[in-house]
Amino acid sequence: MPELKYAEAIRAALEVEMETDEDVLILGEEVGALGGVFTVTLGLQERFGTDRVLDSPICESGLVGWAIGCASEGLRPVVEIMFSDFSLLAFDQIANLAAKLRFMSNGQFSVPLVIRMAAGGGTNHGPQHSQSLESIFAHVPGLVVALPSTSADAYHMMREAIRCDDPVIFLESKYLYFREFGEVDQSAGTRGFSASVARPGEDVTVVTAGRMRHRCLEAADIVASEGVSCEVLDMRYIWPLDMDAVATSLSQTSKLAIVHEPVEFIGWGSEVAAWVSEYRFEGLDGPIVRVGAERTPIPFQPYLEDEVIPTTERIAEAIRQLARH
Amino acid sequence: MSNLENFDGGAERVAPSQVAPAAEIDEARVLALYRGMQLVRGVELAIENMHKLGRMSGSFHSSLGQEACAVGVCSALRESDIVTSTHRGHGHAVAKGAPIRGIFGELLGRSSGVSGGRGGSMHLHHRASGFYGETAIVAGGVAWAAGAAWARKRKGRDDVAAAFLGDGGFAQGATHEALLLAQHWSSPCLFVCENNGLAHSMSSLALFGEYGAIAERVAATGISSRYVDGRDVMGVAREAQALVREIRRSGEPAFLECGVYRVRPHSLSDPDYRYRPKDAGADWLASNDPIANLRRFLEPGLAGELDEIDGEVHDLIASELATAEAQDATPVTHARSNVYSTPDLDRRA
Numbered sequence: 001m002p003e004l005k006y007a008e009a010i011r012a013a014l015e016v017e018m019e020t021d022e023d024v025l026i027l028g029e030e031v032g033a034l035g036g037v038f039t040v041t042l043g044l045q046e047r048f049g050t051d052r053v054l055d056s057p058i059c060e061s062g063l064v065g066w067a068i069g070c071a072s073e074g075l076r077p078v079v080e081i082m083f084s085d086f087s088l089l090a091f092d093q094i095a096n097l098a099a100k101l102r103f104m105s106n107g108q109f110s111v112p113l114v115i116r117m118a119a120g121g122g123t124n125h126g127p128q129h130s131q132s133l134e135s136i137f138a139h140v141p142g143l144v145v146a147l148p149s150t151s152a153d154a155y156h157m158m159r160e161a162i163r164c165d166d167p168v169i170f171l172e173s174k175y176l177y178f179r180e181f182g183e184v185d186q187s188a189g190t191r192g193f194s195a196s197v198a199r200p201g202e203d204v205t206v207v208t209a210g211r212m213r214h215r216c217l218e219a220a221d222i223v224a225s226e227g228v229s230c231e232v233l234d235m236r237y238i239w240p241l242d243m244d245a246v247a248t249s250l251s252q253t254s255k256l257a258i259v260h261e262p263v264e265f266i267g268w269g270s271e272v273a274a275w276v277s278e279y280r281f282e283g284l285d286g287p288i289v290r291v292g293a294e295r296t297p298i299p300f301q302p303y304l305e306d307e308v309i310p311t312t313e314r315i316a317e318a319i320r321q322l323a324r325h
Numbered sequence: 326m327s328n329l330e331n332f333d334g335g336a337e338r339v340a341p342s343q344v345a346p347a348a349e350i351d352e353a354r355v356l357a358l359y360r361g362m363q364l365v366r367g368v369e370l371a372i373e374n375m376h377k378l379g380r381m382s383g384s385f386h387s388s389l390g391q392e393a394c395a396v397g398v399c400s401a402l403r404e405s406d407i408v409t410s411t412h413r414g415h416g417h418a419v420a421k422g423a424p425i426r427g428i429f430g431e432l433l434g435r436s437s438g439v440s441g442g443r444g445g446s447m448h449l450h451h452r453a454s455g456f457y458g459e460t461a462i463v464a465g466g467v468a469w470a471a472g473a474a475w476a477r478k479r480k481g482r483d484d485v486a487a488a489f490l491g492d493g494g495f496a497q498g499a500t501h502e503a504l505l506l507a508q509h510w511s512s513p514c515l516f517v518c519e520n521n522g523l524a525h526s527m528s529s530l531a532l533f534g535e536y537g538a539i540a541e542r543v544a545a546t547g548i549s550s551r552y553v554d555g556r557d558v559m560g561v562a563r564e565a566q567a568l569v570r571e572i573r574r575s576g577e578p579a580f581l582e583c584g585v586y587r588v589r590p591h592s593l594s595d596p597d598y599r600y601r602p603k604d605a606g607a608d609w610l611a612s613n614d615p616i617a618n619l620r621r622f623l624e625p626g627l628a629g630e631l632d633e634i635d636g637e638v639h640d641l642i643a644s645e646l647a648t649a650e651a652q653d654a655t656p657v658t659h660a661r662s663n664v665y666s667t668p669d670l671d672r673r674a
C-alpha cells in the first residue's frame with residue numbers, strides 16, 4: 001500500500017479515472033504545464049494530452065457553465081477552482097444550473113460534474129483565499145458536498161465523485177495538501193456517502209470534518225490524558241450528512257460536541273445540533289456544544305487566523321467542559 | 326431599423342417601413358418558415374389568452390413579434406443540433422421542434438409538460454428535439470451551449486449548438502466568458518443575440534448603440550459576427566444557414582445579432598407604459614410584423630397556401646391546448662423528485 005500525501009492521493013485518483021474512462025477530463029486555471037498551484041494535476045497534461053487537461057483562462061463562471069455543457073453530453077469533467085473563494089464567481093452556474101438542471105428538466109439531464117477546490121485556512125492566504133464554504137454549498141439542493149480529511153479519503157472520495165452522476169463540490173484542504181500523509185489502499189472499495197469513526201471513544205462524541213478532524217484528534221489526545229474518552233466522527237460529506245452515524249455514536253456517549261472550520265453561525269454544525277435535539281433529545285446528557293469559526297473574515301497572520309478558527313486548545317477546552325457536565 | 330436616432334424608450338424605435346424579404350429561398354422552405362412563425366405567434370397568443378381567462382398561472386415573457394429570429398435560426402439547424410434559450414424562450418422551443426402540447430402542458434402545470442409541469446414558462450426543456458432548455462437567469466445558458474457543442478465535437482459529431490441570448494444577456498460577464506472560451510477552445514456554437522431593444526426597461530440603443538453595434542463589438546474579438554434584420558425571416562434564415570454551414574465546416578464559433586423589437590411588456594405584470602409610450606409595441610407591430618411582411622410578399626402567388634397554413638395552425642394549437650388542459654395536474658409527489666440522478670441521493674433529497 002503506497003503512502004501518499006493528500007495532494008498526491010487526489011492526483012492518483014484523477015489519474016486512475018482518466019486511465020479507465022476517456023470521458024474524464026480536467027479543466028481549470030494552471031492545471032496543465034504548471035500542474036495546478038498545489039501540484040494536484042502535476043504531470044497529467046503531459047500524460048493525457050492538452051485535449052484532456054485544459055488550461056482555462058481566468059473565467060470561473062464561463063468555465064463551470066462550459067463544464068455543465070460537457071457533463072450534460074455525458075463527459076465527466078473535473079473542474080479545478082484554484083481557491084474555493086473564487087467559486088463564488090461561478091456560484092450562479094453551480095447553484096442555478098448544475099444543481100438544478102436535473103430537477104428543472106425532470107430528469108432529462110444529469111450533470112456528472114466535479115468541482116474541486118482548495119478550501120479553508122491554515123496557509124495564511126488571507127480573507128479572500130481562506131474561506132470554508134461547505135455550509136453554503138450544502139444549502140443548495142442538487143449538490144453533493146465532499147470534504148476529505150485524509151489521503152485515503154481524498155483518493156476514494158475523488159474516485160467516487162467522478163463516478164457520481166450528480167454535481168459534487170469537492171473541497172480540498174489546502175492546509176493538508178503536503179502535511180497529511182498516509183496509506184492509501186487503492187484496492188479498497190469506497191464507503192459511499194457515510195461518515196467514518198476517526199477515533200473510537202465512550203464519553204463524548206466529537207462530530208467534525210475536513211482539516212478540523214486533525215485538531216479534534218489532537219484535542220482528544222489531550223483530554224484522554226485527563227481521563228475523557230472521545231469518539232471523533234469524521235462526517236466526510238456535508239451533504240448527504242450521515243446522521244445515522246451521529247445517532248449511533250451518541251447512543252454510547254450521550255454527549256455531543258461539533259467542531260467545524262466554517263463560521264459557527266448557521267454553519268452545518270447547527271443542523272447537526274438541531275437534528276439531535278429534535279430526534280435524540282432523550283439520549284443527551286448535556287448541552288450540545290459547537291466550536292466553529294467566528295463570524296469574521298479570516299486574517300492572514302497565523303496567530304490571528306487561529307484567533308478566529310477553532311484551535312486544538314479551544315476544542316479541548318470545549319470537550320473538557322462538556323465532559324464535566 | 327438600423328438608423329434610428331434619439332431613442333428615448335420605444336416610439337422612435339418603430340421603424341418606418343417594412344422590409345422586403347430576401348427572395349432566394351425555395352417555396353416549400355418559405356412556407357415552412359411562415360408556418361413556423363404562425364405556430365410561435367399562435368402559441369404566444371394562446372398563452373396570453375389563457376392568462377386572461379385565469380386558466381394559466383405563473384409569469385411569462387412573450388416573444389410575440391420576435392418570431393422571425395427563432396424560426397429563421399432554427400430553420401438552419403438539424404434535429405440533432407442543440408439550442409439553449411432564455412426566459413423569453415417559447416418561440417425557440419416551438420421553432421426547435423419541442424411538442425406544442427408539452428409546452429402548453431408545462432405552462433399549465435401538467436405532468437405531461439415537457440419538464441414535468443414543475444418549471445413553467447421559463448423552464449421548458451425537451452432534449453429529444455435538441456431543445457436543451459430555457460434558463461431564467463439572464464445569459465445562464467450561454468456557456469452551457471458552448472460546452473455542449475464542444476463536447477459533441479470531441480465525440481466526432483458535426484452538430485452545432487445555438488445559444489440564444491438577448492441584448493440584456495449581452496451585458497452579462499457570463500456571455501463574454503463563454504465567447505472567449507468558445508474562441509479559445511474552438512466550440513461549434515452559434516451565439517444568437519436577439520436584440521429586442523429593451524432589457525426590461527433598459528434601452529439597448531442607450532447601452533450599446535444602434536442595432537448592429539453588438540455584432541460589431543463581437544466582430545472586434547475576431548469571432549465571425551453578423552447583424553441581420555429580424556423582421557425578415559428569410560434574411561435571418563439565410564444568414565443563419567451561412568453561419569451554421571461555416572461553423573460545421575470549421576468547428577469555430579460565430580455570432581449573429583438579430584434586430585427585433587419587444588412588442589409586449591417585459592413580462593405579464595410589467596407596467597411598460599412607465600418607460601415607453603403606451604402603444605409602442607402595437608405601433609411597431611402594425612408596420613413591422615415579420616409575419617405580415619412575409620405574407621404580403623407571398624400573397625400574390627400563394628394566398629391559398631397561406632390561408633391553409635393559417636387554418637391548420639389555428640386548429641392544431643386549439644386542439645393541443647385542449648388536450649394539454651385536459652391532462653392531469655402534476656402530483657404533489659413530483660415536488661421533490663429528480664433532484665438527484667443517484668437514486669440513493671434522490672431519496673434523501
